[in-house]
Amino acid sequence: MDIIPQIIINSLVAGAIYALISLGFNLIYGATKFFNLAHGIVVVIGGYSILCFVKFLGLNIYLGVVISVIISGILGYCLDRFVYLPLKRKKASNMVLLVASLGIFTALQGIISIIFSSQFQSLSENSEQVVFSFFNGFITETQIIILISLVLIGLGLILLLHKTQFGREVRAINDDEEVAKIIGIHTNKIIGRVFFIGSAIAGYAGILVGYDTGLEPTMGLSLLLKGVIASIIGGVGSIYGGILGAFLLGFVENFGILKISGGWKDAIAFGLLIIFLIFRPRGIINK
Amino acid sequence: MEYLIHLGILFAIYSILGLSLNLVVGFTGLLSISHAAFYGIGAYTTAIILTKTGLGFFTSLILGIIIVLIISFLIGLVLSKFKGDYYALGSIGFNVIVLSVLLNWQDLTAGPLGIAGVSRPEILGIDFSNKFYFLILILIFLLIFYLISLFITKSPFGKILKAIREDDGAIQIFGYNILYFKLVIFIVSAVMAAIAGSFFASFVTFIEPSSFAVSESIFILVVSILGGLASLRGSILGALFLVLLPEILRLIGFPVDIAGQMRQVIYGIILILLMLYRPQGLIGEYKI
Numbered sequence: 224m225d226i227i228p229q230i231i232i233n234s235l236v237a238g239a240i241y242a243l244i245s246l247g248f249n250l251i252y253g254a255t256k257f258f259n260l261a262h263g264i265v266v267v268i269g270g271y272s273i274l275c276f277v278k279f280l281g282l283n284i285y286l287g288v289v290i291s292v293i294i295s296g297i298l299g300y301c302l303d304r305f306v307y308l309p310l311k312r313k314k315a316s317n318m319v320l321l322v323a324s325l326g327i328f329t330a331l332q333g334i335i336s337i338i339f340s341s342q343f344q345s346l347s348e349n350s351e352q353v354v355f356s357f358f359n360g361f362i363t364e365t366q367i368i369i370l371i372s373l374v375l376i377g378l379g380l381i382l383l384l385h386k387t388q389f390g391r392e393v394r395a396i397n398d399d400e401e402v403a404k405i406i407g408i409h410t411n412k413i414i415g416r417v418f419f420i421g422s423a424i425a426g427y428a429g430i431l432v433g434y435d436t437g438l439e440p441t442m443g444l445s446l447l448l449k450g451v452i453a454s455i456i457g458g459v460g461s462i463y464g465g466i467l468g469a470f471l472l473g474f475v476e477n478f479g480i481l482k483i484s485g486g487w488k489d490a491i492a493f494g495l496l497i498i499f500l501i502f503r504p505r506g507i508i509n510k
Numbered sequence: 511m512e513y514l515i516h517l518g519i520l521f522a523i524y525s526i527l528g529l530s531l532n533l534v535v536g537f538t539g540l541l542s543i544s545h546a547a548f549y550g551i552g553a554y555t556t557a558i559i560l561t562k563t564g565l566g567f568f569t570s571l572i573l574g575i576i577i578v579l580i581i582s583f584l585i586g587l588v589l590s591k592f593k594g595d596y597y598a599l600g601s602i603g604f605n606v607i608v609l610s611v612l613l614n615w616q617d618l619t620a621g622p623l624g625i626a627g628v629s630r631p632e633i634l635g636i637d638f639s640n641k642f643y644f645l646i647l648i649l650i651f652l653l654i655f656y657l658i659s660l661f662i663t664k665s666p667f668g669k670i671l672k673a674i675r676e677d678d679g680a681i682q683i684f685g686y687n688i689l690y691f692k693l694v695i696f697i698v699s700a701v702m703a704a705i706a707g708s709f710f711a712s713f714v715t716f717i718e719p720s721s722f723a724v725s726e727s728i729f730i731l732v733v734s735i736l737g738g739l740a741s742l743r744g745s746i747l748g749a750l751f752l753v754l755l756p757e758i759l760r761l762i763g764f765p766v767d768i769a770g771q772m773r774q775v776i777y778g779i780i781l782i783l784l785m786l787y788r789p790q791g792l793i794g795e796y797k798i
Contacts, residue, residue, distance in 0.1 A: 257595065258595050258598070258599065306782060306786065309786060310785060310786065315785070315789065316797075316798060317594060317595050318541050318594060318595060318598070318798040319785050319789050319797070319798055320785075321541070321595050321598055322541070322731070322735070322781060322785055322798065323781065323782050323785035323786070325543075325728060325731075325778075325781060326777075326778045326779065326780070326781025326782040326784075326785065327778065327782060328778070329725070329728055329774055329775075329777055329778030329781065330774070330775045330776075330777075330778025330779050330781075330782065331778070332774065332778075333771040333772065333773075333774030333775035333778060334771075334775055336771045336774075337768050337771045337772065337775070341771070444724060444725075448602065448603075448606065451599065455599070484614060486610065486613055486614040487610055487614055489606050489607075489609075489610050490606065490607045490610035490611070490614075493603035493604070493606050493607050494607065496599075496600075496603050497588060497600060497603055497604075500588075500591075500592065500596065500600055501588060501591065504596070
């Protein structure tokens with residue numbers, strides 16, 4: 224039972240990363256109602272931007288984070304502006320949007336591996352990170368930052384959605400885009416901004432993953448799918464549901480590998496998804 | 511010449527894969543991103559049987575078919591309850607689970623190391639390690655699958671599949687059990703993929719799990735969509751184009767060391783452009 228505290232910490236950290244990815248994913252899903260699979264590659268690009276700016280160009284880390292987050296946001300905005308919006312104007316089905324986002328994912332992943340090689344890259348310079356100990360478990364400084372980031376970003380997003388004019392407009396679009404348009408909301412402009420915010424959060428999650436475990440061009444798919452699974456088991460389109468789902472996923476995954484090898488994590492995650500899809504397809508938080 | 515035969519075999523394998531996936535995606539309108547899983551199970555069955563037992567290629571082929579029949583039945587049973595993007599997501603999930611099994615069931619699959627030294631088939635005294643004979647053999651299989659697919663799509667069964675694609679609610683009102691139709695076509699398609707996998711393993715003689723990841727499923731999807739959804743000839747055309755593409759890239763002088771990644775970039779861009787300008791593919795009939 225000595226390892227239980229450590230597993231709880233691992234579950235919380237994994238859950239927080241999944242939650243950050245699902246926040247952006249849910250925000251975008253809420254406004255557009257399609258599965259934006261390219262969200263996963265935005266995470267990767269966030270991580271690689273910081274690698275490029277801080278490690279290769281020697282920029283100050285805070286400045287690097289800000290630039291990387293903005294790059295991720297702009298990327299998300301451009302994807303909407305140049306791919307999804309034209310598709311929407313053609314009245315394309317959700318499946319077409321999904322396949323297009325799959326194409327974006329594949330193409331950008333290839334480009335990243337060409338530029339940065341497909342090798343695993345570590346972001347943290349000093350291997351001896353500051354480590355704190357709780358009961359019998361250890362948590363690194365990066366992991367504490369991950370947990371704090373989730374709380375701050377989560378609260379910020381909730382405030383943004385509920386206390387500002389922009390938030391009200393986003394929620395109106397979530398309820399019904401046509402009606403929102405009729406009452407004079409510039410839906411396409413708002414959705415563009417939603418893409419910017421959601422993708423910026425994804426990019427930030429990528430930076431955290433980079434400092435926590437390291438970077439690989441192919442890590443996007445697994446992270447994306449975890450974020451999507453978290454969103455679905457929580458209740459897709461719901462910010463709170465996504466966070467709940469993310470932590471549930473984190474705990475099930477990490478406690479699931481108590482007895483079997485860590486390689487089965489992805490299988491456990493999808494097992495959980497399929498159980499939910501069969502028995503509770505609308506997630507924990509039912510609408 | 512040797513190399514042309516090599517390309518020909520790859521073309522035939524991907525034609526079978528594209529063709530069989532088209533039955534599900536194009537004709538029934540179910541976006542399945544799990545084809546590489548069944549392809550992989552077929553390949554691994556053949557590889558394991560040929561390297562660990564004294565049994566021959568055709569025994570392994572039949573065993574692969576039986577295993578995939580069972581697995582695709584179970585997976586299809588779950589997937590058939592879904593439609594649209596949830597179907598796509600669920601199918602990715604099953605692909606990841608099958609990949610995890612290939613990676614982690616080390617005693618059987620040797621994990622990430624893969625299995626080397628798979629032999630080529632030998633039947634009735636004909637030694638198919640001769641690549642030309644191998645090509646003939648797999649082209650015969652391609653022809654058979656093409657005819658089977660043609661028969662399915664022209665039959666009343668195929669008409670119902672198309673009806674499910676267009677409006678699954680309406681066809682249900684007529685009393686058809688759409689779950690059954692979705693399941694049957696999924697299994698048929700999976701079995702064809704498994705056979706392609708058996709040939710692939712025996713042809714390349716070395717297989718590893720990464721050949722059957724989600725990215726491979728996406729590649730097979732590109733074969734189906736590029737040529738044309740709900741067009742059998744389209745899938746053949748798509749396979750031809752995508753097998754030749756790396757060669758074209760090499761001819762115009764792309765560096766070899768990034769060829770793999772470059773191909774990925776191009777597949778991705780093809781998907782985006784197709785969705786933007788021609789969602790039914792080159793000669794397809796159906797837009798997803």
